[in-house]
Amino acid sequence: MNRQAGLRLVLSLFAILVVPNLWADGETAPARDPKQAVDEAYTAKIQKYTTAPYFTSPLVNYLPASKNVPTPEAVLGDVAGAPGILPYAEDVYKYMRLLEKASPRVRVFSIGTTEEGREMIAVAVSSADNLKNLEENRTRLAKLADPRTIKLDDAEADKLVAQAVPIYYITGTIHSPETGAPTALMELAYRLAVDESPYIREIRDGMITLITPVVEVDGRDRMVDLYKWHLAHPKDFYPPLIYWGKYVAHDNNRDAMGVTLKLTENVLNTYIGWKAQVLHDLHESVPYLYDNTVGDGPYNAWVDPILADEWQMIGARNVADMTRFGMPGVFTHGDFDTWSPGYLMFIAAMHNGISRLYETFGNGGADTQERTLDPEDYARTWYRQNPPLPKTLWSQRDNNNYEQTGLLTSLHFFNENKRLFLKNFYLKAKRSVMKPAAEGPAAYVLPADDARLSLQAELLRVLRKQAVEISRAKSAFTVSLPVKKEPKPKKKQDTKDAAEKEAAPAPTTREFPAGSYIIRMDQPYARIADALLDHQYWSPDDPQKTPYDDTGWTFGELFGVQVSRVTDLKILDVSMERVTEIYASGGVKGEGTIFAINNNAEPALATLRYKMKDAGVEAAEEPFESGGKKFNRGSFVIRNANRSELDHAAAGLGLQVVALAAAPSVKTHPVRAARVAFVHTWLSTQTEGWWRLALDNLGIPYDYMSTQAIAKFDDLNARYDVILFPPVGFASSPTAIINGIPMAWGNPLPWKNTPETPNLVGKNDSTDDMRPGLGWDGLAKLQAFVQKGGVLLTATDTSRFATEIGLTTGVSTSSSQKLKIVGSVLGARLVDGASPIAYGYDEKLSVYCDNGPIFSLSSIAGARGRRRLGPESHSRPTGRGSVNDPDFTVGRSGVEAPEEPSWETWEAPPVTDEQRRNGFRVIPPANRPRVIFRYADSKELLISGLVEGGDEIAQHPAVVDVPSGNGHVVLFSINPVYRGETHGTYSLVLNTILSFDNLNAGRKLADK
């Protein structure tokens, strides 16, 4: 049988299988109501745009007619999922508001705006009665959501469960190139409002479907622009979607921990405000429908097991229903692990609801295209007995059919079991409230005497956005700390040792001052606080070898503030009060005209410097004492400042300023408001977007420009003091940064506003052609900038670029061989505290690392970090005597060998006498790289997440200042500014900016 014949046979088998009313288990059949008229024209187009009979279902292969409610055609000019049609968010909203006007079963709510000011909406679809009684229902759901309000009374909960109408929240197109959801959700809203089939009526009467059809609204409008450009230039390649939202692209779905983006905040507030039970997010990257809710392990360790069971229940039923319809390629296991809580849908998982996520199949636009799958996508596996086809013609309508069918069967199943799910909603909240005694901890404490109160406030504000209740102790209190179990020694020690080991260690206590913040765990949303503040451990032996995303995130560590996990239940009796506004107290105290601010590496210091433009700010190069107060190295000494202006600014920033009668007698250097250029590529803007967001929030001004633009300035030093070149992402190679996108073929890829693309540029950047990279001219300009005294700051892949392309001397980078660090929190150690880059930091620092790169130093130009050949490899040769005796040569007296030099892993090997002979390659001491921070020793490397083969990076430099000509290149192996989660390392960047012209302060040079 040839392949064509085989395909025909497969098709005819499908045709036989797709028989309506196959439902045989007493449930309502998913079929249209024969008494309700069908919109014949619309239905005909649905059939026309569906590319195979098995890519649809009895739920969506027709559209019920309505006399007064408009179909999506009213706005789209065609049916949902029609080829060539992608509506802007505005058009989607227009349709939803037409529905609202025409039907008492639809209401539209504005839920906030995006960074660029576009509106976000939520559309509620339910029976007119349910929508009339929204407030009454919300009151019921709120009681289930917070069982303390009904005194944890299960009988009362059962009454509420019997009366409440559950809310199922669906969110579409957070990922802008995944384009199908808006039209699917328009049509879904219509069906839910209009269809009189018993199957749909049950959903409508039994529950409220809440829909945010477009989550990333800024990105949607850009994507529609690009698609229109593509339609206008059908023979050309079209520009890739380099910007989605104002700041980040795909990572907008990794923000549910830090909640730094508006879209996250708006969806979170809607989910919490409505007391929804489910948050179901729609994506399009896997054929044909991967309900990745069940996914793969490891599961997030903080979710209630009830939720894990709900995932299985809903997922399995979803697959079963669609398989019964004869739709191929529907499955729920896969390679997505459910460890990180950073995904948008995980808001529900961490707030006692049910998180769900669909990957359907999209073409990145509305073209109908032949698609060829990878073997792993069409292989039949144990969890995908009915896999997708290797090759098929695929349309946006097919995608819309899958999305709607999946959602409708989910809604129906959820409604049929809503009492179970509502009871679970209550039980998860109740178990959260009972957490302190049941599982612990009792609370987390953020002490009032933390040296970094503005950073502490920043962390608390994240918790507040997560709807976590925060309290403050009215007086000092003491808790007992759990006894730390020492790992048992492998070999039996002598009896004296063993006796000492067995003696129980005395219990220890810790006192916290009045005003300390307490995050009680006996609250409904304790789990999100616990998940963010706790430590993570991903075993190198975990069967999951490809973590889907970050493995560690401990917020206290990454914010550089103290967080104590307290298990002592007595803490819950401490006298405390709830706080709703979080601010660190700040302002000027004392008398005098000289002002000092202690430096504890708080980013607010940089904000203050830029705010107080005219003040004379200096940094102390040594610690000092004044007026009975101790100040760290790097503390600000401010002259010529207006006291009330300073007081106002410091109060707003949570910085404590001390007025001094006289200037301290300590060496200082000026802290100037450096002129900053911020460079991006046209390859990707994702990772640098988080840096922009951080600088914007801090009020640090910068000029944003591409690598193309940098190449056009004749004298960069005349305009800028510091050039930030944050990570490009996707481990971009140095040559890709220079060459950009190939120009030898293809057409220009413009990123600019045109009649077809009115939304493309926004407030970011534009170009006539995205393809050119930095180019060799641009590289020469960058090099000249550094040579003439500028400071270039790079991180991860741009550090690799700077070292490998030759902007630095004495630092080499290498890729890991066995090292596996997947978005983990690592320990770093201070090497040179006198460097201004380290101002305010302690000996120990927690940093975010994602596999390096690994830096090695050499004092020989052009050499890579020398292989470590210590005394251990120079052990004595075979000869007379014992191992510790010197070697012996017959016939001559012993000669003492010169002592072998030793050095640390983060240092360059000492220059040898042999290297110094005609040593033109020996880097003079003043030109050698200066290590500021290094990675911790292997044993102390892991703080949170996964570290495998950590020896490879342990002790290697993490932050290096490389003098170059009159300037500096500051290299980061870590990413210090990441996803709004690493506030504790922001000051490494800000310190570099503020002391740009004094980076050599405190530097000690080697004598040769």
Ligand SMILES: [Zn+2]
């Ligand atoms: Zn996606």
